[in-house]
Amino acid sequence: xxxxxxxxxxxxxxxxxxxxxxxxxxxxxxxxxxxxxxxxxxxxxxxxxxxxxxxxxxxxxxxxxxxxxxxxxxxxxxxxxxxxxxxxxxxxxxxxxxxxxxxxxxxxxxxxxxxxxxxxxxxxxxxxxxxxxxxxxxxxxxxxxxxxxxxxxxxxxxxxxxxxxxxxxxxxxxxxxxxxxxxxxxxxxxxxxxxxxxxxxxxxxxxxxxxxxxxxxxxxxxxxxxxxxxxxxxxxxxxxxxxxxxxxxxxxxxxxxxxxxxxxxxxxxxxxxxxxxxxxxxxxxxxxxxxxxxxxxxxxxxxxxxxxxxxxxxxxxxxxxxxxxxxxxxx
Numbered sequence: 170x171x172x173x174x175x176x177x178x179x180x181x182x183x184x185x186x187x188x189x190x191x192x193x194x195x196x197x198x199x200x201x202x203x204x205x206x207x208x209x210x211x212x213x214x215x216x217x218x219x220x221x222x223x224x225x226x227x228x229x230x231x232x233x234x235x236x237x238x239x240x241x242x243x244x245x246x247x248x249x250x251x252x253x254x255x256x257x258x259x260x261x262x263x264x265x266x267x268x269x270x271x272x273x274x275x276x277x278x279x280x281x282x283x284x285x286x287x288x289x290x291x292x293x294x295x296x297x298x299x300x301x302x303x304x305x306x307x308x309x310x311x312x313x314x315x316x317x318x319x320x321x322x323x324x325x326x327x328x329x330x331x332x333x334x335x336x337x338x339x340x341x342x343x344x345x346x347x348x349x350x351x352x353x354x355x356x357x358x359x360x361x362x363x364x365x366x367x368x369x370x371x372x373x374x375x376x377x378x379x380x381x382x383x384x385x386x387x388x389x390x391x392x393x394x395x396x397x398x399x400x401x402x403x404x405x406x407x408x409x410x411x412x413x414x415x416x417x418x419x420x421x422x423x424x425x426x427x428x429x430x431x432x433x434x435x436x437x438x439x440x441x442x443x444x445x446x447x448x449x450x451x452x453x454x455x456x457x458x459x460x461x462x463x464x465x466x467x468x469x470x471x472x473x474x475x476x477x478x479x480x481x482x483x484x485x486x487x488x489x490x491x492x493x494x495x496x497x498x499x500x
Contacts, residue, residue, distance in 0.1 A: 256370030293467030321472035
């Protein structure tokens with residue numbers, strides 16, 4: 170019996186990747202040990218500082234930063250996490266902030282650190298599409314860890330030394346606004362001191378997609394460069410396996426009996442009408458290059474990269490034509 174290559178992989182417990190974790194999909198010639206328990210920040214630390222696993226889901230903007238510093242990983246064109254960010258900008262309701270331009274001159278919290286993709290994306294979108302320049306705000310962060318960087322002199326960044334959480338600072342008025350990775354608990358509990366910047370974020374997100382064609386990529390999937398150098402066939406095999414897993418997931422969740430939501434079919438059909446049959450698609454087609462190009466541009470504009478690398482040179486070359494023909498969709 171031929172011996173398979175064995176790699177460790179860390180990624181979130183996403184439906185579109187679960188068949189790789191439970192073994193229903195097995196990459197040809199490869200055996201995977203999949204770790205899904207670590208949090209997103211834990212995965213970032215493990216790769217950025219420790220280089221602990223062979224393949225790992227990773228903040229795409231942090232990856233651009235790391236790559237510019239010659240980090241020993243390269244990205245596969247596999248994007249397990251995407252998310253519109255308009256619904257994750259929160260404001261103190263007593264500060265009179267009614268529109269994005271009202272953030273000019275304000276103190277804005279960037280949860281955890283400055284570089285996470287959710288923060289980079291929303292800062293970039295607010296500047297490019299709403300006239301609220303990133304350098305017009307004071308950005309408050311918990312620390313500078315994960316991927317090290319030296320802020321440009323014109324970027325106003327402060328480290329939170331209050332001993333309070335970002336959410337508490339917002340509630341107390343120490344912050345005017347907050348870029349949050351997820352919906353803050355006080356908002357879910359109905360605390361009147363916190364509200365969304367955009368009253369109808371879905372409407373803003375739909376309008377943004379119609380205008381730009383961008384469904385923001387939050388995370389890329391990294392692989393050790395030495396693996397790609399030694400086994401150049403591995404990237405295409407892995408992308409095929411991720412595609413197999415995603416198609417299997419699509420087939421499962423399209424069954425309304427699987428998802429416990431009364432109007433799931435309506436939501437599924439609405440997404441397909443707006444974004445097409447595969448908004449989570451992989452590869453380096455124009456759809457993905459547009460999203461990645463925006464993320465890279467925002468990362469560069471916010472002073473987080475030392476080298477102006479292009480998008481495509483930061484991703485493994487895979488046999489995209491074979492994958493497109495195999496799965497029936499692509500560019």
